[in-house]
Amino acid sequence: MKWQLVDKPGKYNIKVKVGEELGVVVIGKNGETNIIVELMGKGARACVLGVIVGKRKDKIILDTKTVHKVANTHAETEVYGVMRGKAIAEVSGIIKIEKKAQRVTDFLTEKILLLSDEAQVVVEPALEIEADEVRASHAATVAPIDKKQTFYLTSRGLSEIEAEKMIVRGFLETVMKKIKDDKIRKLVGEEIYA
Amino acid sequence: MKKFDEDYKYGFYDKVRPKFKTKKGLSEAVVRVISKKKGEPKWMLDYRLKALKVFEKKSMPRWGGDLSKIDFEKLTYYVDPTEKKQKSWQEVPDKIKETFEKIGVPEAERKFLAGVESQYDSEVVYGSLKKELKSLGVMFMSMDEAVKKQPKLVKKYIGTVIPVGDNKFAALNSAVWSGGSFVYVPSGVKIDKPLQAYFRINSPSFGQFERTLIIVEEEAEVHYSEGCSAPRFSDESLHAAVVEIIVKKKARVQYTTVQNWYKNIYNLVTKRAWVGEKGEMIWTDANLGSKLTMKYPSFILAGKGARGETLSVAVANEAQHQDVGSKVIHLAEDTKSLIVSKSISLNGGRNSYRGLVQINKGAAGSKSKVICDALILDAKSRSDTYPTNKIFEKKVSLEHEATVSKVGEEQLFYLMSRGLSEQEAMGVIVNGFIEPVVKKLPMEYAVEMNRLIELEMEGSVG
Numbered sequence: 105m106k107w108q109l110v111d112k113p114g115k116y117n118i119k120v121k122v123g124e125e126l127g128v129v130v131i132g133k134n135g136e137t138n139i140i141v142e143l144m145g146k147g148a149r150a151c152v153l154g155v156i157v158g159k160r161k162d163k164i165i166l167d168t169k170t171v172h173k174v175a176n177t178h179a180e181t182e183v184y185g186v187m188r189g190k191a192i193a194e195v196s197g198i199i200k201i202e203k204k205a206q207r208v209t210d211f212l213t214e215k216i217l218l219l220s221d222e223a224q225v226v227v228e229p230a231l232e233i234e235a236d237e238v239r240a241s242h243a244a245t246v247a248p249i250d251k252k253q254t255f256y257l258t259s260r261g262l263s264e265i266e267a268e269k270m271i272v273r274g275f276l277e278t279v280m281k282k283i284k285d286d287k288i289r290k291l292v293g294e295e296i297y298a
Numbered sequence: 299m300k301k302f303d304e305d306y307k308y309g310f311y312d313k314v315r316p317k318f319k320t321k322k323g324l325s326e327a328v329v330r331v332i333s334k335k336k337g338e339p340k341w342m343l344d345y346r347l348k349a350l351k352v353f354e355k356k357s358m359p360r361w362g363g364d365l366s367k368i369d370f371e372k373l374t375y376y377v378d379p380t381e382k383k384q385k386s387w388q389e390v391p392d393k394i395k396e397t398f399e400k401i402g403v404p405e406a407e408r409k410f411l412a413g414v415e416s417q418y419d420s421e422v423v424y425g426s427l428k429k430e431l432k433s434l435g436v437m438f439m440s441m442d443e444a445v446k447k448q449p450k451l452v453k454k455y456i457g458t459v460i461p462v463g464d465n466k467f468a469a470l471n472s473a474v475w476s477g478g479s480f481v482y483v484p485s486g487v488k489i490d491k492p493l494q495a496y497f498r499i500n501s502p503s504f505g506q507f508e509r510t511l512i513i514v515e516e517e518a519e520v521h522y523s524e525g526c527s528a529p530r531f532s533d534e535s536l537h538a539a540v541v542e543i544i545v546k547k548k549a550r551v552q553y554t555t556v557q558n559w560y561k562n563i564y565n566l567v568t569k570r571a572w573v574g575e576k577g578e579m580i581w582t583d584a585n586l587g588s589k590l591t592m593k594y595p596s597f598i599l600a601g602k603g604a605r606g607e608t609l610s611v612a613v614a615n616e617a618q619h620q621d622v623g624s625k626v627i628h629l630a631e632d633t634k635s636l637i638v639s640k641s642i643s644l645n646g647g648r649n650s651y652r653g654l655v656q657i658n659k660g661a662a663g664s665k666s667k668v669i670c671d672a673l674i675l676d677a678k679s680r681s682d683t684y685p686t687n688k689i690f691e692k693k694v695s696l697e698h699e700a701t702v703s704k705v706g707e708e709q710l711f712y713l714m715s716r717g718l719s720e721q722e723a724m725g726v727i728v729n730g731f732i733e734p735v736v737k738k739l740p741m742e743y744a745v746e747m748n749r750l751i752e753l754e755m756e757g758s759v760g
Contacts, residue, residue, distance in 0.1 A: 218692045231683040236674040241701040246689045
């Protein structure tokens, strides 16, 4: 499996060919990032992992699109975001399965953790399905830190700040551990845990 | 794959000669004629004229379904039915009773119903208020009647939840509305039987523009339901209703729709409820017919602890597009919303879920959950999901999930191994799929719903 890192805003059109397996890691930054992944050939597989850490007055726009052009393709997209300060995040994603693209699976997940009272979030996970032999789904959640988790950790002697840090890390780790390229994972880690 | 039976199952229509209808096309003169015919007070005429100006300025929505075939100049905006208002069931003309027979409302059930308001073209032909309701101070009448009898209430609330300029079709409705229901439930009154209104469209190329206003005072409860089944005719027809509901403190309203328009109808409806403190609004919505439906029952959760729920089922058959969903705006603390949407696409039909969840700053403690499940029964059909979630408050919880799939081979195999035909098995699975929504419908609607689904499924397998 090949991995590729997108860490600057801009438009990216990525094509996945017959039998190819591709991982795309995206760090959503201040500005607009558009990712289009097209599954062009039979057996093509794509895994899109997005991480957003919004702070201060950031305005982060991240749009992901997986397009299944042919049958027997698979994709999954996961975007995890943490919002601090007065940051704004607009996370949109779409799974598009064209008519000929039968026997396709695709899943889209967008999860945002709210750490500030002033952050704003828009999440738009969409589906456009024109074939019937498919399994496609999306899920989105937006919520602050679960108080029960903080309580548990503070009762074990951690300060509120340490507890929050740990929970955020655990949250982002869900995506991080899916990055199978050590070099990219290290780079992303340096970026988001800074 | 067999082609869907082209002969529409409810494709009948009665020949009723209207007393009066306006010329085709829309103009200030037409609006004036409508208002004059109805003998309306000046404020209502002014309201209509203002709305007409807004309508002319507003552009067509650029999203949703294909609206390019709608020609506003070819529609008739007002038709007056021949029949005068009926006082009791016995006095209802046989012709109309026949129509009810075909829709399948059994006599016994009709009597049981709290008060049947059947809309025949643009006016309420039959509307009998049960004495019981009257003694409770409940008002249930046609909107036309309410303009004359309850001008203060109508004036106070009309356009407050859905302003004239909300969208092009709401403006159109405000200009040319006719018929629809007016319901007023005083404080503390709980009506246990659903109030029902049956809708019919009966003239070719005739747009129907009902206006419904429901006001439920503090701690009162009502369940209003409407069912439609339109007869067949060849021209394109437009249905653009507006439904406004005001749910006051601790009140509860359920609004049920079973929509089965004939397959050439554009059904573009604006429905919205304002919900006060600890109030509860439930939309149960089933969309089967029409060429294109664009309908997003909404609620504005304005009071602390207000709750909103939308449960909907949409079936898109050949050449149909159901662009439906639900919108919710959380304005106050501890408000909760739940949206469950189920859709079935078959024979080339298209379903689109389009929804909005907006949690404003200050709506701390709010929770929203949206679940969209779609079934695609064949390779010609299509299913889309377009949700928008806007979160401007930290202490909230938002969940959205959607799935699209086909009927599982294993499920079909299991049922067929138990002796069911493929079609029966498919019917069982589809009915099971929509069960969570159907069980929330009033009994007679649930029965009708299952029957309609079975009809739609005919010829879809094999």
